[in-house]
Amino acid sequence: MLTDKQIDIIKKDLNQNGIRMPGLENDLLDHLLCSIEVYMSKGYSFEEAYRCALYDLHGESTIITIQQETIHLINEGRSRVKNLIYYGCLLSCLIAPFNLFTTGVNPGLILVCISLSIFFIYHSIFLHRKQNDLRRNLFLFTIITSLAVLSVFIFLFIEFEGKGLLGMLLWVSLILAIAIPFYLKAIKRSLSMNNTMIDFFSFALELTAIISLLWIPLALSIKLFRSNVAVVFFLDDLVLIAICAFSVSIMLKKAGELKLYLQKYL
Amino acid sequence: MYSKDLIRGTLTPIILKLLYPNRKMYGYEICQKVKELTNEDLLIKEGSLYPALHKLMDDGLINVEEVLIGNRPRRYYQLTAEGKLEAEHRTTELNRFLKTMQLFLEKATNSL
Structure with a gap:
């Protein structure tokens, strides 16, 4: 289980990256936390696990593209x-x-x-x-x-x-x-x-x-x-x-x- | 691994099928389940999954329940009544499409 402090770090990072859509922020937060926990269970430190989880999440693109894509899809129709x-x-x-x-x-x-x-x-x-x-x-x-x-x-x-x-x-x-x-x-x-x-x-x-x-x-x-x-x-x-x-x-x-x-x- | 274009067209039926009829799942769980069910052949990227989930929610096909798991929020998605009908429709449509494609590929190969 991750500590409140570690969760706050990720939450703050998401906000700084411009993730502001209600709901999406918690989706991404939970996703990252699950992924970090899996990496940590394999022996990675929190920092390493966070880096890997972030890379898994958005690869080479930026995290904001997930939000942009969401807004685009919703507004499409x-x-x-x-x-x-x-x-x-x-x-x-x-x-x-x-x-x-x-x-x-x-x-x-x-x-x-x-x-x-x-x-x-x-x-x-x-x-x-x-x-x-x-x-x-x-x-x-x-x-x-x-x-x-x-x-x-x-x-x-x-x-x-x-x-x-x-x-x-x-x-x-x-x-x-x-x-x-x-x-x-x-x-x-x-x-x-x-x-x-x-x-x-x-x-x-x-x-x-x-x-x-x-x-x-x-x-x-x-x-x-x-x-x-x-x-x-x-x-x-x-x-x-x-x-x-x-x-x-x-x-x-x-x-x-x-x-x-x-x-x-x- | 399949191309992004192929996955894009099937993502909605995949999500609907996984949640059908009354299953509650969260985003990470959906990714892992697809990976497990397809022997890691089909990997759904989070960058495609969450926009699709929010679109389905906006269309009224799924709803969300946010619960606290320890010290963090988790959003469970579930089909609405309308979503269940849509899931049935999409599954039938996808099955028919797969059969059509199969038929097309066989006939196209034989006709060459």
Whole structure:
């Protein structure tokens, strides 16, 4: 059994070599450790065994090529159109609360609900399926799509007292259902690859985005119960901050990926 | 030893077959198992194995369970329900392909 100190040396080396993909780092670490143990059982010292294991792992090429190849393989089948739909629908979800401040039949609301449905169909079936928990996400998809359809029905065809309150609750549920798991996942991802300044800034921006989004339900409640408080402008700012922070964070991440590709080809 | 190109095309069916139906394996174990089963004729390089495993995971065909073995993390891979179907399909396809190649090689040799 290798000591904690020896494991730390290898872990540090992997990080210094730019292995930052969540999961891959632990895969390579365990692989190297198994290989080192086999060499050590043949009488090699730790240093010799580590050198041999490293050579077995990547031969003459660099260890970063394993990560580059992994990213390349994963991104191979993803089209730009899919990404465009995904982010477009996400944006629709973020601006959805604005519909609360309009009265009467609102074509914008219909558009947002349709976008939300597309977003959830896409997100649940195409993206979350890859997280191997289809049943849970289909359940989430069914609930949220039903909510979206129900809200369209209520807002377009039925007039009753407290319509605004119900509408607000529906939208708040939608935002919470989308934003919190989404950002928590993003933050978790950032924390697991917090080695560079780019990751640090991405993390900071995602944190700003989630704080802004979490503030929205509170601001909406203030608007509902204290209608004399002018929070609409404030809400605009919050949504804008969230969208900007999220967009910059994505750009920074893309810059990180670009750096990896440049390292490969230059 | 076989060429990298030949191995590349068969790597996914190999991984799926090894994990089929409910076997849990980690990366190093997969490499060693292939080596053992093929009398060291087929050596899967780690540089090909891990990208392939992550791609399969991204496609939802396998999932991973991370456990601590002593003082280190180990990632065990296992087929999902979809992965099991894919494993069956890929195995059948590979078998058919091998028969076709065999037939082709025999006929091509005889026709010369």
